[in-house]
Amino acid sequence: MNDALSFIYMCDERGHMSVEIKGFEELAGKLDRLAENADSIDGENTVSFDELFTPEFMQTYTEYDSIESFFGQSRWTVETQDDFKHIPEDDFDRYVDDHTGFNSWEAMLSAAAREWTTRQLSA
Numbered sequence: 659m660n661d662a663l664s665f666i667y668m669c670d671e672r673g674h675m676s677v678e679i680k681g682f683e684e685l686a687g688k689l690d691r692l693a694e695n696a697d698s699i700d701g702e703n704t705v706s707f708d709e710l711f712t713p714e715f716m717q718t719y720t721e722y723d724s725i726e727s728f729f730g731q732s733r734w735t736v737e738t739q740d741d742f743k744h745i746p747e748d749d750f751d752r753y754v755d756d757h758t759g760f761n762s763w764e765a766m767l768s769a770a771a772r773e774w775t776t777r778q779l780s781a
Contacts, residue, residue: 710770719769720758728757 666678711725722728729736732753734745751762760766 705771705774710767710774712773715770715773719760719766722757731757 663679663681666680668676668678670676707725711728713724716722716724716728720728722731734741734750736742736745747763751764754763754766755761758766760769
């Protein structure tokens, strides 16, 4: 499958130029799928940490292979949402800054959300 449009330029004996465009229907189909995928994630989404912080994300941006080991190696016990909510924000931002390529939890979360969105749109 060719991902690009191709243009064929033709000139007739009178010097008139014409252009034939190939691949437009394929491009239109891809844009339709992109629009459908965008509609499917429009609004509020509930996404698990495992889905948001994939092993690939964690291995690329952190010292850890998974979100579980990221929390497991921290000084906090995080087994529930409530446990997570009770971590002091400044302390957690320092932990993120020390062990990832991000300077805060918000920056890490935003990057993971962008990557999740990209995966959903390209599905």
